[in-house]
Amino acid sequence: MAAALTPRELSSVSVTPYDKIRGFLKTGDIVFCSGGYLFSKIIQRLTKSTWSHVAVVYKDEELGRVLLLEAEPFVGIRLIPLSKYLRDYKGKKRPYKGKIFVTRLNIPIDKEDLNTGISFGLDELTRPYDNREIFRIMLRILFKMGKRERNRNYICSELVRDVYAKAKIIFQLRDSYISPDNLWKDERVEQRYRVL
Numbered sequence: 445m446a447a448a449l450t451p452r453e454l455s456s457v458s459v460t461p462y463d464k465i466r467g468f469l470k471t472g473d474i475v476f477c478s479g480g481y482l483f484s485k486i487i488q489r490l491t492k493s494t495w496s497h498v499a500v501v502y503k504d505e506e507l508g509r510v511l512l513l514e515a516e517p518f519v520g521i522r523l524i525p526l527s528k529y530l531r532d533y534k535g536k537k538r539p540y541k542g543k544i545f546v547t548r549l550n551i552p553i554d555k556e557d558l559n560t561g562i563s564f565g566l567d568e569l570t571r572p573y574d575n576r577e578i579f580r581i582m583l584r585i586l587f588k589m590g591k592r593e594r595n596r597n598y599i600c601s602e603l604v605r606d607v608y609a610k611a612k613i614i615f616q617l618r619d620s621y622i623s624p625d626n627l628w629k630d631e632r633v634e635q636r637y638r639v640l
Contacts, residue, residue: 446547446628446635449494454478454543457638462530465637469510469546472558472611473501474604474633475526476624479542483517490581493625496542498600500607501526502562513565513607515598520572521565530640544640549632553611561611565603572597581621601627 449457477497478488484496499514502523511523533540574597598606601622605615618626627633 446545446633448629451478451494454494454545454638457545460637460639462527462639465546465639466510469501469503469526470548471501471503471562472549472553473636474547474549474627475499475501475512476545476547476628477529477540477542478545479540481541484542487623491623491625493623493628495624495628498604498624498627500562500565500604501546502566513562513603515573515600515603517573517575520570521568521598521603523566523569526639539640542640543638545635546637546639547628547633547635549613550634551613551632553613557611557613561607561609561613564610565607568598568603574599574602577602577621581623600624 475498476495477499478484478494479496481496487496488494497514499512502511502513503509504511510526512526512529513521513523515521516524529540529544531537531539577597577599601624604627605622608615613632615622615627615630618629
């Protein structure tokens with residue numbers, strides 16, 4: 445499991461310049477974000493976590509691109525260059541407001557299974573973000589209610605969970621929902637780099 449980190453501890457981890465680690469990133473790496481935006485803070489508070497967002501790396505070796513497969517609020521499932529987070533987040537000519545860590549599973553992953561998972565995620569591109577799920581999670585936390593009904597919309601952690609499920613790697617729920625923190629606390633997740 446990646447070590448639990450408080451917001452203060454996140455800040456103490458040194459940043460590795462992206463250009464130094466870009467070549468070492470692999471398809472299937474998991475990116476965790478601790479955002480400084482209002483929506484990020486709501487997620488962190490609801491889930492009692494440092495993390496507000498999670499995505500999967502898809503590295504296109506032929507084109508030399510490092511992309512994130514993610515479910516973004518009000519946008520849906522998309523591919524975005526990791527460099528956009530670092531230099532021009534949301535087209536505002538400044539980086540993502542927060543911290544970004546790259547992790548990797550510390551188990552062997554069959555390449556064909558991983559490709560199946562990534563292909564599943566790519567097939568889900570443009571599927572809507574489940575904007576109401578955050579509210580439903582809040583109700584489940586407050587009223588200690590059970591799991592939700594499955595639908596075809598996603599929040600970020602559901603997308604990552606399902607990509608890995610298609611790759612035959614199952615993340616266990618610790619709560620009645622899956623959050624970035626649930627993924628971070630999995631014993632197979634190993635912290636590699638802080639890039640922002």
